[in-house]
Amino acid sequence: MNNSNSIFNRAKKVIPGGVNSPVRAFGAVGIDPIFVKSALGSKIYDVDGNEYIDYICSWGPLIFGHSKKEFISGVEEIMMRGTSYGLPTEIEVSMAELIVDAYPSIDMVRMVSSGTEATMSAIRLARGYTKKNKIIKFEGCYHGHSDSLLVKSGSGTLTYFEPTSLGVPSKVVEDTLVAKYNDIESVKKLIEMYGDDIATVIVEPVAGNMGVVAPDIKFMKELRRITEDNNILLIFDEVITGFRVSYGGAQEVLGIKPDITCLGKIIGGGLPVGAYGGRKEIMELVSPLGGVYQAGTLSGNPLAMHMGYKTLKALKNDKSLYTKIENLAIYFENELNRIIQDLKAPLTVTRFKGMLCIFFIDNEIKSYDDVKGSDLKSYAEFFRKMLKEGVILPPAQFEGLFLSDAHTKEDVETTIVKMEKVLRKMY
Numbered sequence: 351m352n353n354s355n356s357i358f359n360r361a362k363k364v365i366p367g368g369v370n371s372p373v374r375a376f377g378a379v380g381i382d383p384i385f386v387k388s389a390l391g392s393k394i395y396d397v398d399g400n401e402y403i404d405y406i407c408s409w410g411p412l413i414f415g416h417s418k419k420e421f422i423s424g425v426e427e428i429m430m431r432g433t434s435y436g437l438p439t440e441i442e443v444s445m446a447e448l449i450v451d452a453y454p455s456i457d458m459v460r461m462v463s464s465g466t467e468a469t470m471s472a473i474r475l476a477r478g479y480t481k482k483n484k485i486i487k488f489e490g491c492y493h494g495h496s497d498s499l500l501v502k503s504g505s506g507t508l509t510y511f512e513p514t515s516l517g518v519p520s521k522v523v524e525d526t527l528v529a530k531y532n533d534i535e536s537v538k539k540l541i542e543m544y545g546d547d548i549a550t551v552i553v554e555p556v557a558g559n560m561g562v563v564a565p566d567i568k569f570m571k572e573l574r575r576i577t578e579d580n581n582i583l584l585i586f587d588e589v590i591t592g593f594r595v596s597y598g599g600a601q602e603v604l605g606i607k608p609d610i611t612c613l614g615k616i617i618g619g620g621l622p623v624g625a626y627g628g629r630k631e632i633m634e635l636v637s638p639l640g641g642v643y644q645a646g647t648l649s650g651n652p653l654a655m656h657m658g659y660k661t662l663k664a665l666k667n668d669k670s671l672y673t674k675i676e677n678l679a680i681y682f683e684n685e686l687n688r689i690i691q692d693l694k695a696p697l698t699v700t701r702f703k704g705m706l707c708i709f710f711i712d713n714e715i716k717s718y719d720d721v722k723g724s725d726l727k728s729y730a731e732f733f734r735k736m737l738k739e740g741v742i743l744p745p746a747q748f749e750g751l752f753l754s755d756a757h758t759k760e761d762v763e764t765t766i767v768k769m770e771k772v773l774r775k776m777y
């Protein structure tokens with residue numbers, strides 16, 4: 351038994367499943383998890399002394415890679431002045447100014463501590479603003495784990511949606527409608543059926559939680575148009591894509607202005623942060639200005655703001671990083687496609703800017719329906735073999751691979767060589 355195994359055994363006794371977020375248990379890949387000791391740049395080191403090229407990047411936040419010296423220095427000085435006050439600080443204002451400056455759709459922004467809080471609050475705000483009740487989300491999109499968003503379409507019908515978690519009363523998801531990603535007709539149908547009572551449509555402008563599924567630009571433009579026409583607020587959940595696919599997020603790439611934007615992940619630079627923002631007249635409804643209540647003991651925490659501010663500032667100062675990461679992702683994609691074609695393996699690579707996914711299915715990929723039949727057993731085998739080769743991929747098929755500024759061409763070349771070796775044995 352190695353060190354990871356023995357820590358996991360201790361963990362399972364005192365933490366449900368031994369982990370503080372389910373995917374970390376490696377359940378989908380059929381082995382016990384590695385426990386991390388440290389990380390630097392593009393590499394992770396486990397408690398058994400193994401080194402891995404990391405394509406998880408903490409599930410998105412680490413666009414500069416792990417432990418970037420320039421960001422971490424100064425944290426101690428900040429801590430010496432106190433870790434949290436429950437009173438306002440200047441760095442929160444500077445952070446908000448940076449975000450407002452980067453997103454033309456955002457006049458005002460409120461900091462929270464996670465992406466889950468951001469989307470939950472954004473939905474409350476949309477309901478408060480429109481004075482309507484129902485919301486539309488898309489199958490395969492994830493917006494954190496608040497009750498009303500843990501729902502999927504029920505068997506066969508367009509009118510029945512079931513909770514995806516125990517403990518969520520069906521009454522709570524009664525007002526959550528589920529549409530099909532990249533399928534405008536599915537949205538139109540719901541609007542026809544429930545027209546006057548739909549407060550908001552929440553969408554990942556680039557889907558990153560069913561693997562990476564790129565948006566159809568016509569679909570997104572149409573979605574913007576019909577929400578506007580029907581007095582429905584459009585929420586872009588840019589918790590992954592914000593400051594990742596470009597400095598101004600997916601909305602900048604797509605040229606679409608949502609009413610409310612949710613941010614998270616990158617804006618905390620690896621510390622717990624989320625945010626939601628939008629037009630002034632909407633945001634003015636948030637307490638203490640307006641009647642939509644929302645609060646947080648650790649919201650705008652000085653350490654998190656410090657890390658977030660340094661990350662955003664560095665991104666702003668050198669936007670060439672986005673091209674660099676995208677080019678690396680394109681190289682990765684091309685090499686993978688070469689291997690797939692060569693082996694005639696039933697795999698499909700999807701990519702949007704620097705976000706990438708290797709699906710174990712041979713399909714055109716536009717919605718959850720296209721990926722749900724993926725060969726999960728083969729993905730698990732691929733993951734395990736790549737882990738042995740010193741490359742850590744997301745421990746589940748329906749997650750994206752993230753590259754960072756710290757990933758080098760050599761990292762990706764090494765990864766490709768190992769992937770080719772592993773896939774050659776599998777196909």
Ligand SMILES: *Cc1c(COP(=O)(O)O)cnc(C)c1O
Pocket residue numbers: 463464465466467469492493494495554558559587588589590614615624
């Ligand atoms: C990660 C994620 C969330 C949830 O954020 P947490 O910080 O994990 O609560 C919400 N929406 C999207 C699109 C995400 O990827």
